[in-house]
Amino acid sequence: MPPNTASNLQQNQPTSLTPDQSRVVARISSDYFLRTLALMAEFHGGDIIKAIVFQAVVAANTSHLDQAGDGARFSGIDSAPPDEMRRPVSALAISQALGMPFETTRRYVNRLLAEGMCVRVRKGVIAPQSVVRSPEGSRLTAINHSNVRRFVRELNRAGVVLD
Numbered sequence: 001m002p003p004n005t006a007s008n009l010q011q012n013q014p015t016s017l018t019p020d021q022s023r024v025v026a027r028i029s030s031d032y033f034l035r036t037l038a039l040m041a042e043f044h045g046g047d048i049i050k051a052i053v054f055q056a057v058v059a060a061n062t063s064h065l066d067q068a069g070d071g072a073r074f075s076g077i078d079s080a081p082p083d084e085m086r087r088p089v090s091a092l093a094i095s096q097a098l099g100m101p102f103e104t105t106r107r108y109v110n111r112l113l114a115e116g117m118c119v120r121v122r123k124g125v126i127a128p129q130s131v132v133r134s135p136e137g138s139r140l141t142a143i144n145h146s147n148v149r150r151f152v153r154e155l156n157r158a159g160v161v162l163d
Contacts, residue, residue, distance in 0.1 A: 024158045032151040039140050039147075044117075053108040056098055057118055058127045060089035080132045088124030 040051035064087055065074060074081045095105035109125060112118040118125045131137060155162060 021158070021160055025155065025160055028151060028154045028158065031154075032147060035147050036144060039144055043136065043140055049104075050108050050111060052098065053094060053100075053105060054112055054117055054127060056094045057089055057109070057112070057125060058132065060093065060097070061086035061126050063087075080129045083119075083121075083126060083128050086126040086128075088121050088126055090124045093124070 037048060037051070040055055041048045044051040044054060062074075062081055062085075065081060065085070074085075091106040091109045092102055094100075094109065095102040098105065109118065112127075113120060113125065117127065117131055119128050132141075152162070
């Protein structure tokens with residue numbers, strides 16, 4: 001699963017931000033989070049839970065690809081990893097990562113499968129390259145890229161030092 005799953009979030013240690021910076025970071029990151037959630041929901045007909053489950057599948061499928069080595073060649077909007085490089089994930093692993101009941105997660109995974117947003121492969125499911133690179137997926141990825149840039153600019157404007 002992705003490095004920042006629910007179980008791993010507890011392991012993250014607080015940084016040395018001043019209380020004033022902590023509050024501004026909370027406001028700026030909340031704004032980014034909500035913009036991202038709205039984008040994800042748009043991709044899934046307004047269903048936020050389905051969007052979160054789908055994003056967990058995408059993250060699990062590609063979390064093994066490092067951004068400095070072999071995975072770097074898949075960093076562009078038109079260069080999503082091919083299906084054979086995606087690591088399948090089970091509904092159980094998704095439910096554990098999200099802290100959701102297994103049956104709820106399984107139902108959402110089955111919806112994603114029925115809609116063609118995910119495909120079942122040996123050892124689990126993947127979000128196929130064809131979905132991620134679809135015109136709508138690419139459009140939302142480009143918007144998210146702009147949102148990330150905005151997030152970083154706002155942190156810089158607030159004087160937050162990023163290490």
